[in-house]
Amino acid sequence: MAAIAEIKGLSLAYGDNVVLQGLDLTLERGSFVAIVGASGVGKSTLLRVLADLSKPSSGTVTTHFTEGRGHRPAALVFQEARLLPWRRVLSNIEFGLESLGLPRAERRDLAEKALKLVGLADFAKRWPYQLSGGQRQRVALARALALKPDLLLLDEPFGALDAITRAGMQDELLRLWKETGASILMVTHDLDEAVYLADRVILLGESPARIISDLTVPEMRPRIRGALTSAAGIRDELERTMTGGSGI
Amino acid sequence: MSRAPLSRTTTIGLGAGGLLVFILLWETLARSGLLPAFVAPAPSSLPGAFWREYTGGFWLKAILGSASHYFAGLAAGSALGITFGVLAGLSRRYEAAQQWLVRVIRPIPGLAWIPFAIIWFGISETAAIFIIGVSVFWITYFSAFAAVRGVDPDLLEVAEAFGHRSAFAKVVKIILPAAAPGILGGVRIALGQGWMAVVAAEIFGVPGMGARMQDASGLLQTPVVIVYMLTIAALYSLTDMVFGQVSKVILQWQR
Numbered sequence: 001m002a003a004i005a006e007i008k009g010l011s012l013a014y015g016d017n018v019v020l021q022g023l024d025l026t027l028e029r030g031s032f033v034a035i036v037g038a039s040g041v042g043k044s045t046l047l048r049v050l051a052d053l054s055k056p057s058s059g060t061v062t063t064h065f066t067e068g069r070g071h072r073p074a075a076l077v078f079q080e081a082r083l084l085p086w087r088r089v090l091s092n093i094e095f096g097l098e099s100l101g102l103p104r105a106e107r108r109d110l111a112e113k114a115l116k117l118v119g120l121a122d123f124a125k126r127w128p129y130q131l132s133g134g135q136r137q138r139v140a141l142a143r144a145l146a147l148k149p150d151l152l153l154l155d156e157p158f159g160a161l162d163a164i165t166r167a168g169m170q171d172e173l174l175r176l177w178k179e180t181g182a183s184i185l186m187v188t189h190d191l192d193e194a195v196y197l198a199d200r201v202i203l204l205g206e207s208p209a210r211i212i213s214d215l216t217v218p219e220m221r222p223r224i225r226g227a228l229t230s231a232a233g234i235r236d237e238l239e240r241t242m243t244g245g246s247g248i
Numbered sequence: 249m250s251r252a253p254l255s256r257t258t259t260i261g262l263g264a265g266g267l268l269v270f271i272l273l274w275e276t277l278a279r280s281g282l283l284p285a286f287v288a289p290a291p292s293s294l295p296g297a298f299w300r301e302y303t304g305g306f307w308l309k310a311i312l313g314s315a316s317h318y319f320a321g322l323a324a325g326s327a328l329g330i331t332f333g334v335l336a337g338l339s340r341r342y343e344a345a346q347q348w349l350v351r352v353i354r355p356i357p358g359l360a361w362i363p364f365a366i367i368w369f370g371i372s373e374t375a376a377i378f379i380i381g382v383s384v385f386w387i388t389y390f391s392a393f394a395a396v397r398g399v400d401p402d403l404l405e406v407a408e409a410f411g412h413r414s415a416f417a418k419v420v421k422i423i424l425p426a427a428a429p430g431i432l433g434g435v436r437i438a439l440g441q442g443w444m445a446v447v448a449a450e451i452f453g454v455p456g457m458g459a460r461m462q463d464a465s466g467l468l469q470t471p472v473v474i475v476y477m478l479t480i481a482a483l484y485s486l487t488d489m490v491f492g493q494v495s496k497v498i499l500q501w502q503r
Contacts, residue, residue, distance in 0.1 A: 072410075
């Protein structure tokens with residue numbers, strides 16, 4: 001498989017606070033990679049670098065994004081939906097498209113398709129405050145997917161949702177992954193979520209962050225949630241490493 | 249002390265009742281001779297005074313004169329206040345550069361500008377507009393400043409993540425819409441402040457309700473003064489209500 005992004009010797013410091021140091025990571029095109037780890041180990045910082053929101057202090061990030069009009073190579077979904085409250089749902093999805101210089105009609109069309117993709121076609125005219133937490137997060141997903149990104153960056157996207165909504169959103173995400181063929185890099189602190197969704201789970205630990213474990217989840221798809229399979233073994237291994245590392 | 253909320257009818261009834269008791273008490277005091285008419289005219293003398301002002305054509309003329317000063321002063325003062333407030337909110341450098349100047353000018357009451365208004369503009373409409381403008385400037389300035397400073401940085405990050413990276417794009421797409429509720433809230437307070445300034449702005453002779461009140465008080469025509477006090481209260485309620493409705497439409501995205 002070809003790489004979509006290669007990170008070599010990535011370091012990032014905010015003043016004296018070194019968050020990432022000498023991190024190497026290659027992401028395969030079309031893969032679903034989950035990053036787990038305790039809070040504050042620089043998981044989100046890694047996403048921010050890939051989304052071009054933070055500049056690395058040193059090291060290189062080489063991306064192999066497809067060139068072309070009307071798309072953005074990397075799109076980010078935050079833990080909170082962060083919709084713009086003064087825009088209706090459809091207009092929120094158009095927000096990212098507005099920076100691409102597309103004609104208005106095409107923008108609208110792409111936004112409508114993305115909204116349909118997340119199953120909220122009937123909600124185009126609603127204001128964000130009229131949506132539930134899960135619906136808002138779907139709109140945030142649609143806002144990212146509308147850009148047809150090569151790399152979808154998810155920063156604990158379901159962390160603020162209740163368990164039932166979260167399970168529904170996870171299956172929705174797997175469907176969208178299959179349909180769009182995007183590569184996904186997802187930060188989560190939920191090990192069950194990581195082994196249920198991802199091909200590969202990376203455990204980041206300690207500060208500055210380094211990769212403690214890099215495990216492939218061999219489980220077939222569709223997976224069965226919480227089944228006692230090889231995925232469960234990986235989950236337990238991750239948990240042992242995590243708790244062992246922090247001395248609990 | 250009961251903490252249970254009152255029903256709507258009870259609230260309205262008590263409000264009206266309180267006002268009625270106040271008016272009756274005032275009327276009784278005036279009729280008993282304890283309050284001479286030139287000190288405080290009886291409420292029953294007001295309808296007649298209003299009718300004479302109205303039929304004489306003074307009332308409408310005074311309102312039109314005042315309204316033109318009011319709206320021009322409000323528009324100019326809040327446009328400038330919002331502009332400078334937004335600028336100070338956007339730029340820490342600009343804020344620092346103007347901060348001492350603001351500290352000097354800010355506490356000067358609108359009334360204190362009257363001598364300069366007359367020197368600069370004469371006894372003219374412009375002078376009245378200037379006084380009203382000054383009195384609404386600071387309210388709109390500070391509310392716009394606070395609203396811009398209070399914009400959620402998470403939303404600015406959304407703009408960056410989705411390709412809107414220029415300062416102009418951030419101002420237009422995030423900062424101004426996010427600050428709109430605060431800015432409009434400032435304008436709403438300015439609506440009341442502006443009416444308060446109208447009397448002061450016209451009292452030195454620019455034709456309008458303020459000048460008419462000044463003339464009437466010179467002749468001890470206190471009922472006429474009260475007629476215009478009540479007129480200003482009514483005009484304030486009207487502008488506030490209309491603005492409230494307009495804001496509701498503009499800010500319909502708020503819960």
